[in-house]
Amino acid sequence: MKVSLVVPVFNEEATIPIFYKTVREFEELKPYEVEIVFINDGSKDATESIINKIAASDPLVIPLSFTRNFGKEPALFAGLDHATGDAVIPIDVDLQDPIEVIPHLIEKWQAGADMVLAKRSDRSTDGRMKRKTAEWFYKLHNKISNPKIEENVGDFRLMSREVVENIKLMPERNLFMKGVLSWVGGKTDVVKYARAERVAGDSKFNGWKLWNLALEGITSFSTFPLRIWTYIGLAVAGVAFLYGA
Template sequence: MRKKITILIPAYNEEAVLYELYNRLINTIEKNTKCYDFELLFVNDGSKDNTVNIIKKLKSEDDRVSFIDLSRNFGKEIAMMAGFDYSKGDALIIIDADLQDPPELIPQMIELWEQGYDDVFAKRNSREGESFFKKWTSEAFYRLLQKLTRIPIQQDTGDFRLLDKRCIEALKLLRETQRYTKGMFSWIGFNKKEILFDRDARFAGETKWNYFKLFELAIEGITSFTITPLRFSAAFGSIISLCAFIYMIWVIIKTLIYGNPVEGYPSLMTVILFIGGIQLISLGIIGEYLGRVFNETKRRPLYFINEYNNVKVTPSDPEKHKNGSNHE
């Protein structure tokens, strides 16, 4: 029996690139059709443009195309999770719809998978079309995250990778709502192999990742994989308390010995405001973690599906996804 490979494509407002993406994917996989069966699984993440209609048209012309139409925009992380749940392949390849990740690398990924690697990830040699500031902040963030966590976080890598079925089954067990999938790829382990490539500029359309969303993703990454910020705030608070106690003793001794009145209103206000700022920062850090605990305790389903392959989907018990069952 021939192995089946699912190619997962999360899509949000990507009408300008879908036909070109499909053509390049088909040209790539047709070189391997003698050995493998392929499934092109599109996940429409609540697009506002003509994305879902184009996907439906592609499906009507090609039985290899499948699609999931989510009930609204849940974000790329959740869209990928839906793809994991509905994947039918012995391996799964994640690729962005914007063609910054070249589909022509897929045969090389498959070859390494056949050699026994479970996670073949593409590492960026260069990043065309991105500003110096974006590259610098990305590099700084991954350096920081690596220092804060014990998990070996992959740098200069995105979601473009091939995952063996057992990696997918492992990821399907991780049902948290606050997701940082790039860290999860590292967290699950298994036998990994990198390949280098030069990332192209976006083929068409506009990026969905502004600096605010990138900052939000960075917070997700830090709070999902380390509690070091909580330890920093506790340690910093202890140091400031110790310094404040020593200063208090000094003021008391100075007053008792020299009989001087307590002076220094400006410096006193500066210290009070500084300590107050540190307290607010610490409360903010605690609030980030507490908010994530609050969201997880709700135990809401990760997503709802409007259609799967032109069939309306009725919301049902989310526990069925945990069983790793495939969906027809």
């Protein structure tokens, strides 16, 4: 049985060797054929050369590289396009999503789930501001958008091959991945876990990127913003008509 890990990376030269070594040495994954798809999202450091070097000695490592930084969502879609596993798991390279959770995801999938969500039991590793903004985002998104997304669930999850193939049929690739994964459907189960600290380096997500991601999430799966601007446009047109009459 083959399991694919889809791993977007941006300036992660310090974390990639640690991630790779951790995956390959984890005993509970050794019964499976574990493919690792690294997507270099236009890194400026040694990320590309490191993943190419690893791939040269490991046929189960697939190195992909973008010519510039396109963002995590396009990187995830590219990874899904190239992953060949029976099950596919997007995961961050910094090991904040612990490798130890993966066997539990596989177990739920083998029991019949098409999608197994890895749900954070708490957000204690986040700062207070990030916790509050995440809380506000989930409330706003689930109030005005459809489908709803599970709170405290990121991209870390297991998808069956059928789910991945359905996602690949979508022509639009600049979409909010969490929304896509909620929209695609299938039998869903949940594994709760505690998120760890980064093993090395710093997060590449700044406030601006998080804001754009949140905006993409709301506008991709809701007509509410469009309706608001339609009403504003009609109001402006009405005022212009009255003044011009």
